[in-house]
Every structure is written in C-alpha cells, then in structure tokens.
Amino acid sequence: MIITVTPNPALDVSYRVAHLSPGASHRVRDVHERAGGKGLNVSRVLHGQGIGTLVAAPVGGVHGDAIREDLDAAGIEHLLLPVPGPTRRTIAVVAEEDTSGEATLFNEPGSHLGEADWQRFRDLLATRLPGASVLVCSGSLPPGCGADSYAELVRDARSRSVPAIVDATGPALLAAAEAGADLVKPNAVELRETTGQADPATGARQLRERGAAAVIVSLGPDGLLAVTDEGSWCAAPPFAVSGNPTGAGDAAVAAFAAGIAGRQNWPERLRNAVAWSAAAAAAPVAGALDDGVLREISDHIAIEPV
Template sequence: MIITITPNPALDLTWHVDRLSPGATHRVPAGAARAGGKGLNAARVLHGTGHDVVALTTCGGRTGAEFRGELEASGIPHRLLPVGAATRRSVAIVDDASGEATVLNELGAPLSADEASALAGAAAEAVRTADVVAICGSLPPGFDADALGALVGALTAGGARVVVDTSDSGILAAARAGAHALKPNGEELAAATGHDDPIEGARALIALGARLVLVSLGADGLIVIGERGRPVHARLPSALHGNATGAGDAAVAAIAVELAAGDDLWSDTDAAADARARLARRATAWSASAVLMPLAGELSPDHPALADEVVVTTIDEDRR
C-alpha cells in the first residue's frame, strides 16, 4: 500500500489556449477543475497504473466542497481531514503552441495547531497499513519544516519507506530526518543546498541523512543518486512537447512504486545499481508521458513504449 500526503492541497483549475498573448483577451474552451496538489497528482498516477494507494489531505470551505466532490467522482481512495479555511486554488494556463504552462498558486491558509496535529496523527496512523508514504508539495503556514521532519522521523521509525517532494528548508528537514528518497528539481535543489551542480547538491542531501535523491532536470532528464554507488542519468533522445505541470509528480509516483517493491536502491552492489537504473527508466518515461497529457495526474497510454526509448547511462564522478 502507498499513501500520499498533501499538506497544502489545491483545487486545480486548468485552461488551454492556442497561443497565450500577455495582456490580450482569449476565448477558450471550458476549463477543468480537479482535486490537486502534488500528492493528489501522484495518487492519480498510481491509481491509474493499478497500484494500491490512498490519498490523505485536508479539505475546507466552498472550494473544498468542489475539491471533495471531484475526488469522490475520481474513484481514488482517500481520506479528507476537515479544516476551517477554504482549500486554496491553483490556476494553470497552458499555451498549446509552446507547450508552456503559466501557473498561479495561491499560498494557502494556515493550519491551526489542532489541524496540523490531526494531519500528523492521521499520517502516523496510516503507516500501520502503508509500505510507502509520499509527502508532496508546499507546506502551509502552521505545518513547517520542523513538523515535516518530525513526521518523516515518525514514519520511518514506524517501518514505512518515505519519499518527500518539497522545497526550501522542508527538503533539508526531510533529509535530516532520514527520508528514504527525495525528489527536488534542479532549481529547488540549488536553492536548498547552495550547489548549482545537481550531483553536488544531491550529495549534500545524502550527507544530511537522505538515502537516495532523484533530481529532475526538465528536458535534460533526471539523475538518480544513492548513498553509495555511481549516479545514473536518464533521458529521452529528444524533448517532448506538452504540459509539464505534473511531470515531477509522475516521477514521485515512480519512486513510490520502486520503494514499495522493497529493492535496495542505495548500496554499492550490482543489484542496487540495476534497481536505480530501473527507477531512472520508469521515472523518466512516466514524467515524459505526463507531459503529453492535458491535465496533471495522467499518463499517456504510450508510457511503456517511452520506457523502451529512455537512454540510461552511469556517471563516472572521477572523470567529471
């Protein structure tokens, strides 16, 4: 069982335009509204690929009611914790000509002390049935990096494998708490660690206590680095055109699947090296196939074929 935790969910609103012209008025087809946030997007991918998953998050206000209704209609198993403030909104305008998405993310209302405690308690309770827990997205006021670190520590102590996708001080706290895997993008990694080189940045997180780091690099693919062994780089031969909004969330789903398999991803052995290569291939293919879909949380039916196209290479750090 995989559980996704989204501390700061959003009602995702998405519109597609033929070509976005700043300052102009656009006539567009009807937009889409979905229960979103990184953990919800990862849960959609996992549910859609036939994996057992439960999405745990908060919900409140008028937007929360729409959030709840859409999530119930989706069929994704979930548990919603009521909060007093309205669930925030996230607006994405996708330019179909360029494939770029302009995203406006509301910050989200603070969680009260009781609400933050309820979220952490529900997560700790869920570990009784979960093999893997994925904690994804930004942290709302009232649930800070220290709270995240404490939650990661409690979950790992309870026997779950934990993957975290967040930024800033949160990713450092998750590393110090011994997260099994972290998934920053290149910009988030540089901002958190001060290292522009993704391998140096990933090594810094491992030195803090993380066991594996997957760094997503957009069109340049991704890098997977374990505690020991050589890093792995994976990418498609050419970049794909589309909406990259949910690509990182699909990579988190891929990490969760590999962690749930129970393989060693961090040792300096041939078996661990093979496991890291499988993870890199799956994460690259799932991220790329998410780019081909109009909404986050979906994979193109072509993702198995894309996996066959992924080029996986081992990086010799001594020769860099």
C-alpha cells in the first residue's frame, strides 16, 4: 500500500466556453468536477496501474464531500479527515475557439489548517503507516501549516521504517531534505527558487548535502535528472510528447513510489518515471496515462550517467 498525502486538496472544476473575453458574460457549455491535488493525482496513476494506494487528506464542507464521493466512484481507498475549513476549488476555463487547448486557471487559497487539526491528521495517518510500503507527500501546504510539516511526516514514516517521498518547494522542501527524506522531487524552476542554484545538478547535490537520500529534478521535455547515493543519471524520452503537462510530474512521483515499493534499481525507476510522465502529458486529464504513448516510449528511453 502506497499512501499519498495531500494537505491542501482541491475540487477541480473545469468550464468549457465558446470564447473567453475579460469583462464579458460567458455561457458555460460544459462543467466537469473532479477530486484534485498532487497527491490525489499520484494515487490515480497508481490505481490505474493496479498498484494499491491510499489517499490521505484533510477535507471540509460540500467540496470535501464531493472529493469523497469522487474517490468512492473511482474505487480509490481514502483516509479523509473532516476539518472545519471548506476545501478549496481550482477553476479551469477552456475556450473552444482556442485551438491550443490551454486553460485559464483560477486557484483558490486553501482554508487555514490549525495546529490541532494538523496533529489530528498526523495521528490518523499514523494508524495506517505500519502497513505502508511508501509514503508520498505532495503539493502545497495550507495556511496554518509550518514549513516543517512535511518534515514531521518524514520523521513519522522513518520511525516506522517506511520510505518517504516529498514533492514540494521552498522551505518545506529544505526541511524535508534535512529530515532525511528518501527522495525529493522538485522541478528545475522550484529547485532554483529553493536553493538559488541555476545549475540543476549543483542544486540537487545541495539538497543531498542537507540530508535527502536522492534528488530527482524534472527537466520538462528533457526528462529527469537523478542524483543519488548510488550515482547520478539523466533520463530522456526519445521524442517530445505534445499535450497537457499538468500531472506529468505527479506521474513520475507515482513511478518512483512504485519502484521503491518494488525494489527496482535506479535505471529501471528512471525508465518508468520518464515513460509514465510522458504518457501523463499525452492524457486528457491529470492522474491518467495514455497507454499508446506508454507502450511506444517505454523501450526507447536514454539513460546516461552524469
């Protein structure tokens, strides 16, 4: 069982309109709602690949109820803590006249999660950690949570001999590294903003020096950089995949979690992570993989030591 933690989940709402004009009134032609958040996307990918997973998140209000109902409908096991603050929404507006398919996004802030509620969440999560193969912590922290919140979960997991992966940025990423996370996964921009290093390899080594066992850096269409205690590699897809990059990083995290749980070697983990990431970019929604791209790309990924 791979547990994913999403401290700041969202109900993702998509609107489709004919055209988008600032200051004008718009008639929405189609509405789609889905449980969202980086950790939830990781669990969707794992579930789709037949790998056992558990979603853990604090939720509140009618949007929290909608997240619970959506996960139930998808058949994804969950551990949702009811909290007083309402769960946020993200709004994506897609204009049919825009052939690029790009969305205009509106991301609501998360509700305040107080210290008592965070401790209740930690206590609830602790009841399931003994049966976990990997703990994944992904996404932003809600207001009220300190920068060391992920570090606390890393220490909780390590005390039970559960490997911990953290996908975060800024002080939360630094604290998780210092707590000894088994793997951290920023993208190149997040790594530069966190460490101040323009060179991804230098920034990754800095996080390793702070205590992270392995650092994976997403390089967009150029693939992944891995800096580990066993060596450093770059893994790249054989061709660029067009589509929606939202969720590609979450698919890579899912592949690394599955690889750690399955005791794969690093080249195998990297090969799967690049393939899953590319297949996610080609899929219409985050949390899904395009099976055709996955088959086409899996055997042609270049992995080079650096």
